[in-house]
Amino acid sequence: MKRLILILALLMAPALPALAVQPDEVLADPALEARARDLSRVLRCPVCQSETIDESDAAVARDLRLLVRERLLAGDSDAAVLDYVTARYGEYVLFQPDASGGNLILWLAGPAMLLAGLGIGFGFLRSRRAAGEPPVQALDAAEQRRLDEILNR
Amino acid sequence: MTRISPLLALPPLLFAGLAAMFIWGMNRDDPSQLPTALAGREAPPVVLAPLPGEGAPFTDASLRDGRVKLVNFWASWCAPCRVEHPNLEALAAEGVPIYGINYKDAAQDYANATGFLAELGNPYAAVGADPEGRMALDWGVYGVPETFVIDGEGRIITRFAGPITQRALQSVIRPALAEGAGGR
Numbered sequence: 001m002k003r004l005i006l007i008l009a010l011l012m013a014p015a016l017p018a019l020a021v022q023p024d025e026v027l028a029d030p031a032l033e034a035r036a037r038d039l040s041r042v043l044r045c046p047v048c049q050s051e052t053i054d055e056s057d058a059a060v061a062r063d064l065r066l067l068v069r070e071r072l073l074a075g076d077s078d079a080a081v082l083d084y085v086t087a088r089y090g091e092y093v094l095f096q097p098d099a100s101g102g103n104l105i106l107w108l109a110g111p112a113m114l115l116a117g118l119g120i121g122f123g124f125l126r127s128r129r130a131a132g133e134p135p136v137q138a139l140d141a142a143e144q145r146r147l148d149e150i151l152n153r
Numbered sequence: 154m155t156r157i158s159p160l161l162a163l164p165p166l167l168f169a170g171l172a173a174m175f176i177w178g179m180n181r182d183d184p185s186q187l188p189t190a191l192a193g194r195e196a197p198p199v200v201l202a203p204l205p206g207e208g209a210p211f212t213d214a215s216l217r218d219g220r221v222k223l224v225n226f227w228a229s230w231c232a233p234c235r236v237e238h239p240n241l242e243a244l245a246a247e248g249v250p251i252y253g254i255n256y257k258d259a260a261q262d263y264a265n266a267t268g269f270l271a272e273l274g275n276p277y278a279a280v281g282a283d284p285e286g287r288m289a290l291d292w293g294v295y296g297v298p299e300t301f302v303i304d305g306e307g308r309i310i311t312r313f314a315g316p317i318t319q320r321a322l323q324s325v326i327r328p329a330l331a332e333g334a335g336g337r
Contacts, residue, residue, distance in 0.1 A: 046187060046295035046296075047295055047296055049185060059257075059286075060286075060290075060294075060295050060296065063286055063290050064290070067290055086190070087190065087191075088190060088191065088197070088290070088291065088292065088293035089187070089190055089293045089295070090187055090188050090189075090190030090293070091190075092187055092188065
């Protein structure tokens with residue numbers, strides 16, 4: 001059993017993202033470094049646009065990681081750092097856009113569609129139940145004759 | 154005749170809307186192009202080192218000289234910069250002031266950078282160097298070449314990331330130059 005776990009763990013290891021953060025970027029203060037890492041995970045690399053700057057090896061991602069750390073060392077709050085970057089690179093670099101203004105459409109569309117879908121489904125089921133099952137009618141003489149003909153062939 | 158519920162029109166309408174969105178999305182010029190976050194704002198500070206043999210770099214005051222201008226980030230190691238270079242030369246010949254910023258290109262005391270200008274010509278009204286990319290970071294540059302169009306008061310009209318091809322010139326740069334020169 002232990003061997004199996006070990007083998008599985010080793011097989012999964014390469015699937016972990018390779019970290020792009022270089023040793024020379026890491027801050028001496030572990031608390032600040034942890035905040036820098038958290039911020040790096042919500043900032044998009046402007047070049048390789050599906051990666052965070054924490055994952056990306058692009059030069060501009062490295063520059064942005066250093067910038068984030070520099071702002072933190074200067075005493076900025078997390079929100080101030082994000083504002084600083086978005087002021088220059090645009091809101092696009094946030095992986096989680098602010099829930100305000102036009103972005104509300106983005107945030108609310110999913111839940112709203114789900115509720116609308118549930119509502120439509122529920123309404124459909126209820127109207128069908130209200131209408132009731134259509135009454136079963138006995139076969140008339142012609143139908144009965146045809147059925148016998150088929151069954152007895 | 155059976156009555157047709159108006160709700161039956163909904164699925165085709167939704168589909169048509171979705172299809173229209175896809176068509177619009179697929180016909181965008183360059184989906185990876187980021188919007189200009191600084192549009193309409195004052196250009197961030199100009200912090201430049203001199204490029205050897207090219208005189209003094211330009212300053213914040215150069216951007217507020219009353220004329221519409223381009224600010225172009227370039228590097229000798231950047232292939233698309235070579236592609237756009239003839240178009241920059243042509244613009245400069247027309248009288249559009251272009252200010253150059255040499256980006257992360259300080260190796261061997263800027264030998265490559267000055268060699269690039271010596272080989273291909275120098276379209277820049279003034280040029281400076283940003284060896285660490287700090288000024289570029291402040292301007293929101295995410296790759297060279299990248300070009301900003303700046304009005305007479307030093308406000309950013311738009312930016313274009315990527316080489317200024319004839320197409321980019323017609324669709325982005327010239328309209329922005331016209332906007333900066335006239336209607337404001």
